[in-house]
Amino acid sequence: MRIQPSILSADFANMQRDVERIASADGVHVDVMDNHFVPNLTFGPQMVEAVQRVSPIPLDVHLMIEDADRWAPGYAELGVFSVTFHAEASTDPVALARRIRHLGARASIALKPGTPVEPYLELLPEFDQVLVMTVEPGFGGQSFMADMMPKLRTLRAAAERHGIDLWLQVDGGIALDTIGIAAEAGADTFVAGSAVYGAADVEAAIAELRAAAAASHAH
Numbered sequence: 180m181r182i183q184p185s186i187l188s189a190d191f192a193n194m195q196r197d198v199e200r201i202a203s204a205d206g207v208h209v210d211v212m213d214n215h216f217v218p219n220l221t222f223g224p225q226m227v228e229a230v231q232r233v234s235p236i237p238l239d240v241h242l243m244i245e246d247a248d249r250w251a252p253g254y255a256e257l258g259v260f261s262v263t264f265h266a267e268a269s270t271d272p273v274a275l276a277r278r279i280r281h282l283g284a285r286a287s288i289a290l291k292p293g294t295p296v297e298p299y300l301e302l303l304p305e306f307d308q309v310l311v312m313t314v315e316p317g318f319g320g321q322s323f324m325a326d327m328m329p330k331l332r333t334l335r336a337a338a339e340r341h342g343i344d345l346w347l348q349v350d351g352g353i354a355l356d357t358i359g360i361a362a363e364a365g366a367d368t369f370v371a372g373s374a375v376y377g378a379a380d381v382e383a384a385i386a387e388l389r390a391a392a393a394a395s396h397a398h
């Protein structure tokens with residue numbers, strides 16, 4: 180059960196402090212938005228490089244940008260742990276995943292709520308992780324979409340069929356009252372922005388989320 184707080188909900192004027200506050204988490208989730216793929220703008224490779232320099236834990240980069248084929252490799256080159264690009268923003272997801280892996284990062288593909296999972300099931304061995312969005316990407320603090328759970332079940336079954344160790348990540352609306360639903364459906368990697376940074380005790384929030392996920396996990 181991996182918990183990855185999203186720094187979209189951190190204080191951008193105190194990024195180093197806010198990354199150091201989540202040292203007990205499994206990774207820091209970094210939301211890159213370009214104002215085109217989503218109607219919101221965050222930061223680019225220079226900020227990711229800066230966060231990477233001070234972070235005590237690995238970086239899980241979530242690219243919500245157009246033309247992922249062109250831009251995603253540059254993030255892998257920064258030495259981050261994992262690079263997620265959106266299926267909707269790549270013309271050749273397999274070629275891009277191979278490039279990301281070749282550059283030393285884990286390759287991860289994200290699916291917006293309206294994107295079906297079936298076209299990707301035979302391609303799963305090309306990826307280290309699939310991100311099932313449980314909100315429309317663009318903003319923190321939205322409500323969890325429980326109707327995405329069939330995608331997780333389908334992916335978990337397909338990964339078992341392939342015999343691969345595929346991480347299934349969920350992102351959007353993950354909190355104490357929803358994390359168990361996603362864990363039960365097969366997720367093992369959980370992004371949480373407002374549920375972590377909105378808590379009075381950030382470390383306690385991470386521990387509680389991890390325990391709630393473990394209590395409901397399908398395996």
Ligand SMILES: O=C(CO)[C@@H](O)[C@H](O)COP(=O)(O)O
Pocket residue numbers: 185187188208210241243314315316317318319320321350351352353370371372373374
């Ligand atoms: O990718 C995104 C939003 O597009 C996320 O990573 C959010 O940052 C999650 O925030 P919460 O829903 O957990 O508040």
Ligand SMILES: [Fe+2]
Pocket residue numbers: 185208209210241350370
């Ligand atoms: Fe995200």
